[in-house]
Amino acid sequence: MKGEVNTLHILVLNGPNLNLLGTRNPEVYGTTTLPDIQRQMQERAEALGCELDFMQSNHEGALIDAIHNARGKYQYLILNAGAYTHTSYAIRDAIEAVEIPTIEIHLSNIHAREAFRHESVLAPVCVGQICGFGAMSYMLALQYAAEMGQQHHE
Numbered sequence: 686m687k688g689e690v691n692t693l694h695i696l697v698l699n700g701p702n703l704n705l706l707g708t709r710n711p712e713v714y715g716t717t718t719l720p721d722i723q724r725q726m727q728e729r730a731e732a733l734g735c736e737l738d739f740m741q742s743n744h745e746g747a748l749i750d751a752i753h754n755a756r757g758k759y760q761y762l763i764l765n766a767g768a769y770t771h772t773s774y775a776i777r778d779a780i781e782a783v784e785i786p787t788i789e790i791h792l793s794n795i796h797a798r799e800a801f802r803h804e805s806v807l808a809p810v811c812v813g814q815i816c817g818f819g820a821m822s823y824m825l826a827l828q829y830a831a832e833m834g835q836q837h838h839e
């Protein structure tokens with residue numbers, strides 16, 4: 686975070702197992718690695734004039750701490766909570782508590798997969814959900830946050 690006060694700041698949070706992207710179930714998640722995705726997002730963010738920070742953790746509590754610490758620093762969260770999407774009332778409550786607009790994303794189309802993935806306990810407290818577009822899900826979320834955020838932030 687180095688930008689000016691008026692720059693839109695967005696935190697991109699990735700949950701468990703997403704550090705394995707590139708080699709993890711490539712038929713489902715593709716071969717793009719998380720550093721690749723972050724590089725692409727960074728390039729796009731520079732063009733859009735916003736600042737990104739990235740964090741990945743395999744631990745529920747660390748993700749919750751990151752959401753708490755985002756208060757007052759970030760205007761948007763882009764969150765791929767991995768399997769915590771389907772189970773974590775604690776992450777759900779953290780998003781609700783900090784009141785930072787959060788975009789839920791997934792590489793895969795969770796609605797076309799196993800039944801346990803169809804429900805997101807996070808969706809009710811998120812602005813919306815983007816899923817099924819592979820690495821591009823992240824870029825679509827960034828585009829939304831940058832456009833909407835800049836409108837409200839200026």
Ligand code: DQA
Binds near residue numbers: 701766767768791
């Ligand atoms: C995921 C979908 C989740 O169901 C799964 O547990 C993940 C990745 C996705 O990006 O498609 O870890 O969030």
